[in-house]
Amino acid sequence: MKILKQFLIFNIVFFIIGGVASSEDLFQSLISTYINNKELNSQREKAKAVNEELIQSYAILKPSITGTFSQSDYLNEGQKNQSGSSIADSNLQTKKKAIKVEQKILQGIPNILASKTNVKISSNELKFVEQNVLLKAVTAYTSVLASKKRLDITRDNLDLADKQVELDKSRYERGAIKLSDLAQSESSLADAKAKFIRSENSFAVSEKDYENIIGYLPKNLETIKNLDLNLPKSLEETLELASLNNPELLISKLNFEKSNYLLKGAAEKFAPKASVSFEVSENEDVSSNISERDQSQFEAKVEIPLYSGGKNYSFYQQKKALKISAELDYQDKQNETRKNATNVWSEYQLKKSELNLAKAQLQAAEIAYEGIVQEYESGTRDTLDVLNSRSLLLIARLNFIDVERDEIISRFKLLQVTGNLTSLHLKLETKQINPKTNWIRHIF
Template identity: 30%
Template sequence: MMLAAASVGAAQAQSITQALTAAYDHAPDLQSALLSAKSSAEGIAQAQSRKLPTIGASIAGNQQFSLIGGNWNTPSSITTGISYNQTIFDNYRTEAQIEAARAAAEVAEYQIRNTEQNVLLSVVQAYMSVLTDRQLVALREENIQFFQAQLQSARDRLEVGEGTRIDVAQAEARLAQGQASYRASVSSLEVSQATFQRYVGARPQNLSPGHNYAKLIPAGLETAIAEAEVGHPAILMSKAAIRAAQAGSDAAEAAFGPTATINGQVGSRWSGTSGLMSQDGLSGQVGFQVTVPLYAGGALGSSVRKANLDQVKTEVDAMAAYDRVREAVITAWAGIQSAEAQIQAAQAAVAAGSTVLEGVVQERDLGTRTTLDVLNSQAELTSAREGLINASTNKVIATFSLLSAMGRLTASDLGLPVVVKSAVNYTQTVDDVWQELRTVAD
């Protein structure tokens, strides 16, 4: 029976990798970022369309009827035609707009990677929160059992005249405090499990803090900062935003230049009566137009100034992104170092506290210590054990926070068994501006 129970528990075990994998497929924020990237990619096709021709076909019919002098007349006509319009030169404004659209699509793609990191880090935090709260619930439940045993012991000693009512009262007070702490930890666990389910899409099962992702962390802080400055999606997104703003500025300046367009159309007309139709002929025309803006009420100058300000703003935002990423790397690195020191201190405190508690209990039984001494020793040991649990959790979270700060908390870097969400293929598809014409032809 015990082997069967162990087998069931193992089957329900849920590693950090499994939670991250489930969350990656489930996360609405990530799906929203993907859809935003696809929508942004459509801007490329829309920009390219401004330098390509628009071709249309038309057909129109007309049916008349009249009764004159007893004669019934039903003249009819059908007209067909093809039209062509194209901007052949716009002072390279369209080229600048295409570049801006491509850069905007890159920004949206990097936003997917940035959202991916935020989602996966939130999953780790929720995972460790559940694991920590479960450990605290078990610890405080054990604490209650200890206080119950001490209360019963104090009552027994009081009955035989070896204890006092003060010992009983103190034990009762500590038991009440332990029960309150237990209920608080249970409530915290319920909240943590709800948060976990929101991210992962399923309730947490048997969790374990073990993982092998620490191997992705470099040996030194400077190396970690260098990797972050090169590959963090927030920095790459800032660089793409600068390119988009520069192209927007070029497009605004190009609006002052000339624009040349050509147009043409050709068509035929059939007419007749009583269902007998004959072609009247073939007609067509070709034209061109050149326009040069002279004055637009200040709109053109304002557009240039606004575009230039936007460009400067993106450069300032990029510098701020560098600072934020660097700060995040240093903070996470320091968090790992601090957590390791706290773990060592907490382990020593737990070992010492266990020894002290055993000694105080023995001395209490010999009459040289009081029940209060035992209760205080238990409280100190419990505090040390809680500190060890929290420090261990902090180290795991700091490890993943560092990966996120370096830009490496992605499905690809972690080797998650998922299809990586990306709009790159979609962008390549919409970049084919002639597909619309081929679709019509098919």
């Protein structure tokens, strides 16, 4: 008996520990999303590609080294000397080995600066995608929790409706209620079944959404409690953070900066281009008189563009128009960001108020339902009163679930608009993934 008791205790403890260990909280789901989400990983690869463009643009500042090896065969036929006498045919083979070093001088600087700006743009584009993906993960997580609660509530409602029908059948047989009362209970049962089926479908859909975004089906998700996100305390703080950190605004600002560099790069086409080169070569059988020769050549070259058919001027005008367009886009994005930040802050305040009202509504509905059930059991209330009260309670419960989810999502939307919905700000316990792994190569 003692052994059996110990065995039961062990199994209970194992079950509890195992249950806790297998559960997952919101931040664990966000870590999985940050590491595994395909959309986010795809954007990281794009950021790496942009970094490679910067490395390529730096190449113009470095010398190019070219090695050459050539071999030629010459066959001289029908040769005659000055007196008109024929000369025997001859065959000459030449070989050349050469190394040439060439350096362009002060070319491509605006394009390098544009490429550096492109890296910053790419970084903010990655941040933009990261924020969107993490918000999708939060929405998926909270939707699974809400769908599960909705499923449990509609199941309880179905059980109550079923018991109500059984109770009313018994009371009808005793003549305590009318047939219409029983019919109302049966109608309520049918409605409860429909709501339960819809909740089942909604739960299945939310699980699939979770899997698509986070990478696996949800299992034992923990309720979100004590969520400390270090949110802005006022609209003014929200607007200030958005103006400094919002990735969409920063992308627009950087695009304007890049357009300036591209315009300077277009103007560079009108400027002279200078380069120097040095070549060392080894030649064999250069002529019939010289069999070998080592040669070195230094060259300084300046190219001055005189006329290009209007191409360079047209290119300059194109970049000038794009610069003006980028500046207007940036001004428009500033206004749009302020508007979005204001709307998101207002929505957050609204959701907090709605949550408090939903709590009060739920508490009132629970008290009312308990009182009406007691009055029904004492005979002072009829079936319709109970059904109406239970319907109001169900509405209050489902509404509270939706409002609670929306309030949580509104917090993360506030983080998003201020540019802080990132793994770094959320302090996710995972290694930060930085696409600039090959940046050091630009030195070489």
